[in-house]
Amino acid sequence: MEVFISDIPEEIHMFILSRLDGQSLVRAKRTCKMWACLIENLEKFFGIWLMCCLNEIPLFMLTEIMGYNQKKTDHKSLIKSYKQLPWIFWREIYAEYKRAFTIEWAKVKMADLYYDQAHSVVTSLAITDGKLLTGHEDGSVFCWKNVAMEGLDLNLVHKHQRRVTCMAVTTTCTDVSELLSSKCHTLIVTGSQDYGVFVSDMTKPNSTELDYYNLQINSVSCFGPYITSVANGSFVQGQSVWHVSTEGSLTVTQESKLEPPDNYSNPVHVALTEDRVYVVEEKGGLYRWTWNDGIPNKSVVIKNLSCPVKSLICKDDCLVCLLENGELEVTDSKSSYHRKWNIYELLQRQPESMAWRGPLFALGTKGGVVYMYLVKDIEDMKSLDLTKPAAKLTVEADHVNHIAIGDDGSSPLVAIATEQLHLSLFKFIK
Incomplete structure (x- = not known):
């Protein structure tokens, strides 16, 4: 006796579909009309994307991608408060998180952003909500809007x-x-x-x-x-x-x-x-x-620490220090865990800067090279293999002074500031 997928009760379909991870859910939605309809119900009425975010994304990364600072609370209260946000919000958060992993195979589009040379070199750098923020040698702080590389708008924030x-x-x-x-x-x-x-x-x-x-x-x-x-x-x-x-x-x-x-x-x-x-x-x-x-x-x-520190990043209870002697040190502030990497020995380059946002960690070195790594959680950072970057970006400069990581709504963005009087912006195209 032949049994078709349509003969299986919808309740069983719903149960199976609700156990899928986010990427499998997207593929399943394209399989047949019945599954597409059932998944739409899971999206709108059962908060399936919120569950995918909570199950697959570490909380400190989730709140960072959301763009706000979550106070510590118990899991039940967290879900209750997050359910107030619309389901499509969580689908977009999940999509942004997964876009970061495309750096392993995506094509890279690069653009140089020029500004008035009177402001001199960039001395501070950040990306937030699709906007690029730069601090300069002359004291100017600028906001670059529309960093999708089209129609850039430059505004002075402070002097x-x-x-x-x-x-x-x-x-x-x-x-x-x-x-x-x-x-x-x-x-x-x-x-x-x-x-x-x-x-x-x-x-x-x-x-x-x-x-x-x-x-x-x-x-x-x-x-x-x-x-x-x-x-x-x-x-x-x-x-x-x-x-x-x-x-x-x-x-x-x-x-x-x-x-x-x-x-x-x-x-x-x-x-x-x-x-x-x-x-x-x-x-x-x-x-x-x-x-x-x-x-x-x-x-x-x-x-x-063994020597002065160039840069400090804190994520959850994990402290990442880039040392002046060319070492990278990871410390767990809640335990006695410490680990060091000698970057020069591993990469044959002297490190100068670093950045970490979501699952993307970047390490800038002399010679204008930026190594990009995928870090799914704190444990990944503790066991990071520096010899196996997910991507390598190169600029025509001697130094990488600052790095900023973001997302423009369609792809990850990496901004790099060097000793040159312009910025280099990298976008990863699927």
């Missing part, structure tokens, strides 16, 4: 008096209700050699001064509406964490001070999370402060 030394971008949302009520604001925080830390709202014309230090600003970091920075001598002056309100004009509504460690030198890098602040000082000491009802506790030494 420092001297060289922009650091930049961070954040959205003020920390809850789905804020996302739904359109209360999210994108803030650009910049520091410079003129000793000032300024925050700019991309929807408003003016910038707000957060603080002035006695010496150069080295690093800024954000989590939602919370902002911190470090400067030469800032432990002596008072290491601050600010809460910025976007109601009306930008204002500082709360300020906390970090108690300096017992023995310290100038802090050079900072990373801020919901409940922790990480600081690296110029001699290589790595410190952590934890929060208790908004009040920072005394610092804890996580590790004394």
Whole structure:
């Protein structure tokens, strides 16, 4: 007796289809009309794309792609809040995550973005919501819109008096209700050699001064509406964490001070999370402060690194440090895990910069080469094989000073700043 697929009860079809991963779901939808109809029901009424996102994407990557900062909560409450967002939103989030993996085989389209040479070289770089942000040697901070390489629009965000030394971008949302009520604001925080830390709202014309230090600003970091920075001598002056309100004009509504460690030198890098602040000082000491009802506790030494640090990235409890001696070090702040790679020995190139967004990790080296790696989770980073990049990008320059990773809605984007007076933008075409 012949049995056709249409003879199987729809309930069984629904059960089987609901267990598929996202990519299999897309393929199944193209198989037959019945499955297409059933999958549409799963999409609209059963939140199948939300489940695919939660099951396949690490939470810290998910919130990063979503573009907002998720406060820690239990799994049940998280699903309840996320279900408020429309199903098509989750389908697009999942698609953006999966697009990152196309760098292994996609064609690469490159474009050089030129600007007025009076602004000199790019000293800070970021991509957010399809916009490219650049800080320059002359103190200018620009927003490049339409980075899909067509009809670029350049706007001045802020003008420092001297060289922009650091930049961070954040959205003020920390809850789905804020996302739904359109209360999210994108803030650009910049520091410079003129000793000032300024925050700019991309929807408003003016910038707000957060603080002035006695010496150069080295690093800024954000989590939602919370902002911190470090400067030469800032432990002596008072290491601050600010809460910025976007109601009306930008204002500082709360300020906390970090108690300096017992023995310290100038802090050079900072990373801020919901409940922790990480600081690296110029001699290589790595410190952590934890929060208790908004009040920072005394610092804890996580590790004394072997040498000064070029760059610091914090994802979840994973700290990635690029050292001046050419080593890459990964530290798990919750355990005693540490691992080092000697990049020069592995790649025969001196590392200069790095970036990490979603499942894409980039490592820039002398000679104008950027190595791209796929990192599905923290464990992938801990076991990263630097000799097997997923892609390799090359620019005509001696140095790779800064890298930014993003997505324009149709493909991953990688922006590279060198010593040349232009930017290189790479787009991966399927």
